[in-house]
Amino acid sequence: MRLTRQENQVSNMVMSADDVRRAITRIAHEILERQHGPAQLAIVGLQRGGAWLADAITAAIRHIEPSTNVPLGYLDVSMHRDDIGLRPVVPGAISRIDFPVDGATVVLVDDVLYTGRTVRAAMEGINTYGRPRAIQLAVLVDRGHRELPIRPDYVGKNLPTNLVDDVRVASEGVVVTRDGTT
């Protein structure tokens, strides 16, 4: 990933690749720590931004406790959004949840938590597969500006931002780009 410098824009790398890796490991530990009881743990990445992160977190979990079977799935929330009708919806990759959701502890995984609307849609989406015992949320970055009462259970980094900022997340790092004239 290159730091871009367009006119009047300033980019900052706020998490390096190493920071991201460590955050993922820590989140994996925290998830395992919070599990008590026999409920099946499952990781569900939200398409598209959360998919790679879900893969990474699941791999980390399996590395920490190789005997644990943690199913991994992906959810496309586009059909459950609350702004359908305001702008056209182009569905992303197809959802794939091929394990039972009833009674499971589902950890939703996304790269950035912002207004919370995506997560709300995801919760509704998960409910069409069954009734989980609990739903938890893991995000790499929480950039604030919530519009719904949603909070993450596991956070990589809290990152206060302005509304106009652009936040890019990848395994190579997290970059915030803001308009330099403000």
Place this chain on the structure above:
Amino acid sequence: MTRPAEVSAVGRVVLKDGTIVDSRGEQRLDVAMENGVVTEVGIELRGDRLVDARGCVVAPGFVDLHAHLREPGKEEAETIETGSRAGAKGGYTALVAMPNTDPPQDSVAVIDFVREQGKRAGLLEVVPSGCITLGRQGEALAPLAELAAAGVRLFTDDGSGVQNELLMRRAMEYARGLGVTLAQHCEVTSLTKGAVMNECQCCTSLGLPGWPSIAEELMVFRDIELARLTGARVHFLHLSTARSVELVRAAKRDGLPITAEVTPHHLSLDDTRLTSFDTVFKVNPPLRSLGDIAALRAGVRDGTIDALATDHAPHPRRDKELSLDQAPPGMLGLETALGVALGVLDVDLVHLVRIMSTQPAAIAGISDRHGRDIEVGAPANVVVFDPDLSWTVSPDSLSSKSRNTPYVGMTLRGKVRHTFFNGVATVLDGDAQR
């Protein structure tokens, strides 16, 4: 110049600075009319009322061999009065009224009624045609002699063709004895059941039952041969295919007393119009291919086609707002005929006047008073039109009661300015006077 309202009054009316076009050619002369007759033709004429004809053609009033006036029976579509007004706007001083009314024009009572209604409207001469068969059922002959005695010169079952060969032969023999003309709507109905449009590639893709050209041509061929056998005078209504034109051309070469007409829409619109599913384009016979259109135009040019006839077929809006297969066929024609003809036909004005006035008048048997050269003593049935005036067809400006014209929104070139019927102005400056 005189204001329009005053010209209806009696007096000497002079058409100034126009170009007379009739069988003798083109002449730039003024025309004076008084008491229903042309009284003088010359230069710098004076008169009580002067009508501006600058840049215009002054010709014998048009004669339409084929108009559906819908009265009696379907007055919500058109009446004899509104149809006459539409005709006058189109430059017509005579119309042949088709007999598929309700009751049909197969009795003297209905014939007289139609003629009287025409006279009452007073906008042009309504010439009733008579049915060939009783009720147009195609089973028994109508009382042709009785109708001829009541003044009918042209007989047709239009709307349908006479399917039975024997009956048609008898009708021709009988007609020859009376000296009247039989006009045929050529359609072999066993081949056109449920048909909605021309049988062609288009109807294949649209999945619509087609009306094959041969359904028309078979009857054209049949009636030509029957005419050859019986010596009857036969006129073919609304021919639409290339082969029909060829058949008529050959028949004329053989010296048979055959005449033929074509409509403005068959000269200008092709079958691909139906891909819009707009029922305004549904007509019988259907719009045909570009090849057919070219052959029809050539047929007009070389004289095979004798007349331009509108087949004016009004339908109320609700009747046309049905599916393609359920909507009745037919389109308006009287008010757009001139503009369309000038746009698609490659003929000079003399020829145009011949096919819109003189020849139709002869076929209808009214040559003594219509379609005549503009000369002293001729009845003052005159049209004044500007062949260069462009205008856009708008539904609200039509005088017909109905609105089913396929030319809505199109710009046509050529418009009637004034029409005179028996010396009285029915149209002045493009507006109907009564």
Place this chain on the structure above:
Amino acid sequence: MKHLRSIDELGRDGVVRLLELTTHMVEINSRQVPKVPALRGRTVASLFFEDSTRTRLSFETAAKRLSADTMTFSVSTSSVNKGESLRDTVETITDMGVDAFVVRHKSTGIPWQISDWTDACVVNAGDGWHQHPTQALVDCFTVRQALGRDRFDGLTLTIVGDIKHSRVARSNISAFSMLGANVVLVAPPTLLPPDVSHWPVEVSHRLDEVLHRTDILYMLRLQSERMSQGHVPNLREYAEAFGLDARRVGMLPPGAVLMHPGPMNRGVEMLIDPSTLTNSLIHQQVSNGVSVRMAVLFDLLAGESSASHLAQEAS
């Protein structure tokens, strides 16, 4: 584009887009609760002038799975036979607040005419002999699924039967050609349209001669009325020449599949019970119906096709 009226109007990109959207819908239909709120608050009205329980229910189920509200008008032919109140019916329903019409009618062109009388989207569920676009999408999707390929280059689709009166045939000819298939039509001359020279098809009157190179065999239903109209002398003769029996099934190459839009006329075009055949896709055609129709409704009312419509609403 605001309507789904014909495959040609939809275009190749539209066909591909809807087929891809259908995979999303198939996934949704596999869930425990096969329902998403995507079309919540929208209303879909079914206007069926021809009896068709199966297609109508398929559309209504599709609408409900997207959380749309539905209205059903099963208009018997007697009351609107003359079409006297067709425009009135459409305008009245539009005034009730309808976002989409799903229309089936025995007359060609009705979906286009209806579009002139309403701002709602119009979905053609079959107009006369003309088009049945959702059926073609179902059929293309079923083949994609069964053969595991997105494009049909090198594949031969053979459609057998009453092509002349078949809207399914017309839509499939367009759709399968768009995806690269070769299309062969097999029928007696009286059951072919007058002039197919401009269609991307090959024509044969002998079924036995094309079976060996047929990858997708598509059988059409022959209605018994065709006999009285003179199209075929009798049904037995038709079945002899064009019916699918065990012998003909055996002539198909390995990997070939069998399809039929339903309902079947057993003893006429189908002389063998397809449920005994492993290469029959007829069940899949039925089960894919809801997913395809969900994709269509979603695309028109919430997806890319709705974009211009939404822009108009916003402005």
